[in-house]
Amino acid sequence: MASPVKEELVMSIVIHGHGGEDYSTSLSEKHLEYSKNNVRGFNLGCVPGFLTWESIQEKIDLPFLYKMFDENRDSNTSSIMKEFIKYRKPMYQDFLKTIRKEKDFQPIEKGLECASGVITYLSNKTFEFSRMGRFVDNGIYVLDIRSKITYSDGSIRYVPFTTIDPDFKFNLINYRHLRFVLDLLDKHDVLREAKSILGFSKDDPLPEIHLNQLYDFFELIDVKFVNVFDYTCRYCEIPSALSQQIYNEEQKYAEKPDAFGRKSKRRVKKRKRSRRR
Secondary structure, three states, X not given: OOOEEEEEEEEEEEEEOEEEEOXXXXXXXXXXXXXXXXXXXXXXXXXXXXXXXXXXXXXXXXHHHHHHHHHOOOOOHHHHHHHHHHHHHXXXXXXXXXXXXXXXXXXXXXXXXHOOEEEOOOOOEEEEOOOOHXXXXXXXXXXXXXXXXXXXXOOEEEEEOOOOOOOOOOEOOOHHHHHHHHHHOOOHHHHHHHHHHHOOOOOOOOOEEEHHHHHHHHHHOOEEEEEEEEOOOOEOOOOHHHHHHHHHHHHOOOOOOOOOOOOOOOOOOOOOOOOOX
């Protein structure tokens, strides 16, 4: 009988806020390797340098994603993200057409097909969070935490590490919520270091955070793999040719070498939703 030989944590998060990337400099070597091999990203704009346009569907997506992960608690997370993109891509593309923004993608190979897809962070990114008006729900929400268990015969199994209550919505820019997440992971002993890494000076919500800070936080709490559903812009004024070049480079790492559980055979349950906005 096969016995477990390795257990690794997989965390999935959603980021709502404002975003900007500095494509003139690369992430550090350590962060870059983590990004290429251990982080799977989704972004609505997807193409480097592009804005993400607000739609009411974004607020519908968060409970929808909680439901998707809950209904597929023992599956690999790669298939969950792929199924979500399959559902989300045509909706966002239709939305871009209604606001006449599809022309922004004309200089890019494959055009509008690039919108709403997988990304790989190769440069640092700043996430900013407003708490005013319609932005009151900005933050970094923990969707799911599960263990990836590898057995001596090479088989892989996924086990929910904990149950995430979607009504509570753990938001990592909130100090009290950070404490709850660390308690769930039995990592309360690193609270002071986590608070320092993420940039909490008081107990107030974080106004901003950088991608490299998030990577350091994941390393601190022993999160091996991360799925990021990033609803922020990838904005930076760069020529379309450079956007294409960076996009092509990012897509080389779209499929992770470990695949976050390629050997798991379980199919993801498909959910039907109305295409309202």
